[in-house]
Amino acid sequence: xxxxxxxxxxxxxxxxxxxxxxxxxxxxxxxxxxxxxxxxxxxxxxxxxxxxxxxxxxxxxxxxxxxxxxxxxxxxxxxxxxxxxxxx
Amino acid sequence: xxxxxxxxxxxxxxxxxxxxxxxxxxxxxxxxxxxxxxxxxxxxxxxxxxxxxxxxxxxxxxxxxxxxxxxxxxxxxxxxxxxxxxxxxxxxxxxxxxxxxxxxxxxxxxxxxxxxxxxxxxxxxxxxxxxxxxxxxxxxxxxxxxxxxxxxxxxxxxxxxxxxxxxxxxxxxxxxxxxxxxxxxxxxxxxxxxxxxxxxxxxxxxxxxxxxxxxxxxxxxxxxxxxxxxxxxxxxxxxxxxxxxxxxxxxxxxxxxxxxxxxxxxxxxxxxxxxxxxxxxxxxxxxxxxxxxxxxxxxxxxxxxxxxxxxxxxxxxxxxxxxxxxxxxxxxxxxxxxxxxxxxxxxxxxxxxxxxxxxxxxxx
Ligand SMILES: Cc1ncc(COP(=O)(O)O)c(C=O)c1O
Numbered sequence: 177x178x179x180x181x182x183x184x185x186x187x188x189x190x191x192x193x194x195x196x197x198x199x200x201x202x203x204x205x206x207x208x209x210x211x212x213x214x215x216x217x218x219x220x221x222x223x224x225x226x227x228x229x230x231x232x233x234x235x236x237x238x239x240x241x242x243x244x245x246x247x248x249x250x251x252x253x254x255x256x257x258x259x260x261x262x263x264x
Numbered sequence: 265x266x267x268x269x270x271x272x273x274x275x276x277x278x279x280x281x282x283x284x285x286x287x288x289x290x291x292x293x294x295x296x297x298x299x300x301x302x303x304x305x306x307x308x309x310x311x312x313x314x315x316x317x318x319x320x321x322x323x324x325x326x327x328x329x330x331x332x333x334x335x336x337x338x339x340x341x342x343x344x345x346x347x348x349x350x351x352x353x354x355x356x357x358x359x360x361x362x363x364x365x366x367x368x369x370x371x372x373x374x375x376x377x378x379x380x381x382x383x384x385x386x387x388x389x390x391x392x393x394x395x396x397x398x399x400x401x402x403x404x405x406x407x408x409x410x411x412x413x414x415x416x417x418x419x420x421x422x423x424x425x426x427x428x429x430x431x432x433x434x435x436x437x438x439x440x441x442x443x444x445x446x447x448x449x450x451x452x453x454x455x456x457x458x459x460x461x462x463x464x465x466x467x468x469x470x471x472x473x474x475x476x477x478x479x480x481x482x483x484x485x486x487x488x489x490x491x492x493x494x495x496x497x498x499x500x501x502x503x504x505x506x507x508x509x510x511x512x513x514x515x516x517x518x519x520x521x522x523x524x525x526x527x528x529x530x531x532x533x534x535x536x537x538x539x540x541x542x543x544x545x546x547x548x549x550x551x552x553x554x555x556x557x558x559x560x561x562x563x564x565x566x567x568x569x570x571x572x573x574x575x576x577x578x579x580x581x582x583x584x585x586x587x588x589x590x591x592x593x594x595x596x597x598x599x600x601x602x603x604x605x606x607x608x609x610x611x612x613x614x615x616x617x618x619x620x621x622x623x624x625x626x627x628x
Contacts, residue, residue, distance in 0.1 A: 191475035191488045192280030193311050196295035211288060223282045223474060224291070244309075 184253040185233055187226040188218055189245070195224045198245045205239040207232050217259055218251055237264060265505045269451055272501035279497050280474035290497040297504035298487070301456060304511060305440070306431030314457045314490040315500055319422045320346040322441035322457035325490060326418045327351060327389060329465035330439070333358030335386040338415070340372045340401070341365045342394045342588040347420055351389065360384075366591050369544045370397025374405030381413045389418040393428065393551030396588035396599065397543035400428065400551055407437055416463055422446060423551045427522055427606070429515045438463045447518075447552075449510065449606075450503030453496050465490065518606045522552040525604040525613055529554055532617040536624050542592050542599060555592075555599035558624050563600045566623060570600075574619035578602050 189195045195211070202209045207228060214225045228236050230252070240246065251259040272293065277286025279294050294315070302310035316322040327350040331337060337351060341363050351361050362380045366372040377388065388410045393400045403419060410417040416438040424430060426447025432440065437460070444454030459465050470482045471492035483489055510518070526547050533541050538559040544550045558566050567580035581598040582589055589595040602616065 190485050191473065191483065192291045193295060193298070193487055194485075196291060197311070200295075200299075213282070213284070223280055223287060 183230055185228050185230055185236075186212070186215060186218065186251045186253065186259065187228065187236070187240075187247040188214065188249045188251070189225070190248050192224060194245055195226060197243065198226055198240055198247070201239050201243040201245065202226070202228070202236060205235065207236050207239060209236075215251075215257075215259070217257055218249070240264075265450065265502045265509075268505045269498055269502035272498040277497075278494055281472075281494075290501075293497055293501040293504055294495065297500045297507060300504060300507035300511060301458075304426075304507060304515065305458065306433040307458065308433070309461065309486075311486040312459050312461060314459065314487045315495055316441075316455040316457055317453055317496065318445070318455040319420065319441050319443035320455075322455050323347055323389075323418070323420060324350050325457050325468045326439040326441055326459075326465065327354065327387065328468055329490075330387050330416055330418075330463075331357075331359045332386070334384065336360045336362070336382050336384040337387045337389060338362050338364060338377060338380045338385055339389045340377070340391065341591045342370050342372070342396065342399070343389070343391050343585065344395060344420065344422065345584045345586075346422075347389050347391065348587065363587070366394075366399070366588075368592055370394045370399035370542070370588060370592055371544060371549065372401055372406075374402040374409065377406050378409035381409060381415060383413075385410075385413055385415040387418060388415050389420070391420040391423070392430070393423040393553070394543075394585070394588055395423045395553060396555050396583050396585050396601070397592060398423070398550040398553035398555070399544050400424070400549050403437070404435060407435060410438075423553060426510055426515060427518050427552050429519060432458065432460075436460065439465075444499070444503045444506075447605075448503065449506035451499045454499040454503045457490065459486065459490070467492070469493065513606070521606060522604055522608075523547050525608055525610070526550060526552060526554065528610065528613050529602065529604065529617070532613070533620065536617075536621055538624050538627060539620065542594070552605065553601060553603045555594070555601050557594065557599055558620075558627055561623075561627050563598050566600045569623050570616075570619055573623075574615070576616050576619055 210227045212227045277290045279290035298310040301313045323346045331354045418439040419437045421442040425442035440458040444450035445452045473488040542555040563580040570576040580600045
C-alpha cells in the first residue's frame with residue numbers, strides 16, 4: 177500500500193504511421209514524450225512506441241482523442257521490466 | 265531533391281521495422297511526405313495516402329481492389345493503358361465495362377457518363393486530364409452522377425497532380441491515383457493512391473508491414489492495409505522535398521504560369537499554317553499538354569528533328585493511350601506532344617515555336 181504514482185506510461189499504436197502521427201500531435205501540444213523501441217515485454221512490433229510521464233497522461237489522452245489516434249494499448253511501468261496494461 | 269535522395273540512400277533504414285535511429289529516420293521521411301500529400305490535396309487524414317511505385321500500380325490497386333465478378337464499370341475512350349488494361353483484365357474475371365466516347369477535343373460529356381451508369385455499376389474510372397489532348401474532364405459532375413448511383417469514382421490524376429489545383433475537401437473523389445515523378449516533381453519509382461475513408465479496397469499485395477506481425481492476416485488499417493514490403497523510402501524522401509517546394513510555391517501559381525505558356529504555345533502554333541493542334545481551345549479546360557501534327561509529316565520525324573536540330577525534347581507516338589488517338593482521329597501514327605512545366609521559360613517556348621516554324625516550312 178501507499179504506492180506512489182508510477183512515473184512512466186508507454187503507448188503502443190497499431191502501425192508506424194500512427195506512432196509518427198501521435199508524436200506530431202503530442203509535440204505540437206507541448207506534451208513531453210520520447211520515441212522508444214517497443215519494450216520486449218509488450219506484444220507489438222511496429223518497432224516504435226511512445227513514452228510519456230504519468231502526470232501528462234490526461235493531456236495526452238485529450239490530444240490524441242482529438243486527433244483520432246487511439247493507442248492500441250497503454251502500459252504503466254511498475255518497475256524494471258514489469259508493466260501493467262491500463263485503459264487509454 | 266536529388267541531394268536528399270542521395271543522402272537517404274547513404275543511410276536507408278527500413279522504416280517501421282525496428283526502433284533504431286535509421287529506421288526512425290526513414291519512417292519519418294515517409295510520414296512527412298504523406299502529411300505533405302494530404303496538405304497539398306486538402307485531405308484531413310494523411311494515412312489514406314498509400315505509396316506506390318508509380319501511377320500504374322496505384323490504378324491497378326484501385327481497379328482490381330474494388331471490382332468483383334458481376335460488377336459493371338464505366339470509363340472513357342481517352343484513358344491511359346494503365347486504366348484500360350486492368351479493366352480489360354477484369355472483364356475476363358466477369359466484370360462488364362462500358363467505354364464512354366469522348367468528343368473530338370478529347371473531353372467527355374458528364375451527361376454521357378451519367379447515362380452509362382447502371383444499377384450494377386461499382387466503379388467509374390476517369391482520367392482527370394488526358395495525357396494526349398490535355399482535356400480536363402468534368403470531374404465534379406461525374407462525381408455527382410457516380411455518388412447518386414452509389415458507384416465509386418477513381419480519378420487518374422497523372423497529368424494534373426501538382427499542376428492543376430485539386431482539393432479533396434472540395435472534390436471528394438473516392439480514389440485518386442498519381443505518379444510522383446511528373447507534376448509532383450519527385451523521383452521515378454514513386455506514386456500514390458488515395459483511398460477515401462470507408463471505400464473498401466482489397467489489397468493487391470499482402471505481406472510484411474512492420475505491424476501486427478503476430479498475425480498472419482493483413483492489417484485492415486491504413487496505410488498498412490495497402491502498403492506491404494520494404495517501401496521506396498529513398499525515393500519518397502526525395503518526393504517529400506519536392507512536395508515542400510510545391511506547397512511553398514502553391515499549385516495555383518504553377519497552374520497560372522503553365523497556362524500563360526500554354527496560351528503562347530497554342531497561339532503561336534495556330535499561326536503556323538500547316539500545324540494542327542488537338543485538344544480544347546479554351547486553355548482553362550486544358551492541362552499542360554499539347555498534341556499536334558505537322559500536316560503530311562510523320563510525328564516521329566518531327567520529334568526527331570526537334571531534338572536533333574533544335575535540342576527540344578518532345579514525345580511522339582501513341583503515348584500509351586491508343587483509344588485517345590482513335591478518339592481524335594490520329595491513330596495509329598499518333599501525335600507530337602509538348603508539355604511545359606513549372607521550370608519552362610517564355611524563351612524556351614519562343615525557341616520551340618521558331619524550330620517548329622522551320623520544320624513546318626520545310627514541308628510546304
Ligand atoms: C493519364 C496517365 N495515366 C497513367 C499514367 C501512368 O503513370 P506511371 O508511368 O507513373 O505509371 C500516365 C503516364 O504517362 C498517364 O499519362
